[in-house]
Amino acid sequence: MTSDAMKAITQQTLGGPDVLETVRVPIPRPGDGEVLVRVAATSINAADWKLRSGVVTRLGPPPLTLGFDLSGVVTEVGAGVTEFAPGDEVFGNIVSRNGAYAEYVVVPGEFLTRKPVEIDHVHAAALPTAALTAWQALTEVQPGQRVLVHAAAGGVGHLAVQMAKARGAYVIGTARAANHEFLRGLGADELIDYTTTDFTTAVADVDIAFDLVGGDYSERSLLVLTPNGRVIDAQGEEPLADPRYYRLYFHPSGADLAEVAALVVAGRLRGEIDRVMSLADIAEAHKLSESGRVRGKIVLTPWTD
The missing domain is CATH 3.90.180.10 (Medium-chain alcohol dehydrogenases, catalytic domain)
Structure with a gap:
């Protein structure tokens, strides 16, 4: 060189x-x-x-x-x-x-x-930052759990929907109505138009809520959790003093990205x-x-x- x-x-x-x-x-x-x-x-x-x-x-x-x-x-x-x-x-x-x-x-x-x-x-x-953020947020998802993804059509959100489905979850997403068909094609089971509906009135018994919006979304998401549920926040600047809240910061990892790549090759994930x-x-x-x-x-x- x-x-x-x-x-x-x-x-x-x-x-x-x-x-x-x-x-x-x-x-x-x-x-x-x-x-x-x-x-x-x-x-x-x-x-x-x-x-x-x-x-x-x-x-x-x-x-x-x-x-x-x-x-x-x-x-x-x-x-x-x-x-x-x-x-x-x-x-x-x-x-x-x-x-x-x-x-x-x-x-x-x-x-x-x-x-x-x-x-x-x-x-x-x-893929890298968005996929690793979703991957590292959803490592504990178990089959049959209810996962709520906010901003589900965004760069991280649409990958999180697919990863949660690949782990056997029931996936609920918040997104504009124009993106609902797109998200159903990725496997979303239930969708909420955040422009017309307050998600706290439309969903309950959530095991994992993944906040990709910020503002008061994490605090409001605590209201729809199961007793042992968890909010994973990838956006907020002010952590919440609640044991069910977790602030996620993605970390670069070639090893994790290799697992993401395997999902892509298997046809289970697309960006x-x-x-x-x-x-x-x-x-x-x-x-x-x-x-x-x-x-x-x-x-x-x-x-x-």
Whole structure:
């Protein structure tokens, strides 16, 4: 690998989508246990625009290059990496100030797994953060349990519906009526239009409620649980003082992602792509994601020039 420059999206300040800009920076080099990947596709998660705007400060102050998800081709491996070699197609996560909104990204090898040949880079890039969030939230789901998924048509929600069904659960989702047919096709057993119905009046005896909305949804979800039920919150900033409440923070894991990939290969899990856009149009892509009107994921592919 030479010291050639690459394109990347960076921001020098917190703010709206217009703070995102394309720059040229040196191609990074992998350290011990790391892998350099040529990015074929990445995708947008809600955390991206929350970090961009300063709502979430997990990565610290700018400058930042966002992007948690990636699918691409290994071009170089660091010392101690034996499971991957140049030319391997991989996908996974990177939680870093130097993320995947770039032509190349350095990733710890343990955060990656091999991309199944059954899916392309676009579909692989849509999965990692959303799929691992759902996977790690639903590890305790048992057959016959009632699982409530809020924002069921979103990037995490539509995967959570499928994973809960794969574990034998009865799945209830909250979503706009326009998305009900889509969710029934993914296996949802019962659907609630949150724009017209308060879910606390429409459902009860829930074993696991998965909050992907935030606000007061977790607190209200406590009202519909069984005595031993649990609320798993992937959005809230203020934890609730209730033993049935759990705040989930996903963690990158190539091992977990390999299990997700096995579900994909078996035909039991599919990621919905709302649209594919270029990193050249990153500001527009963030505006769309932030609108909350996206079904599944927005996937970003590198610049064409």
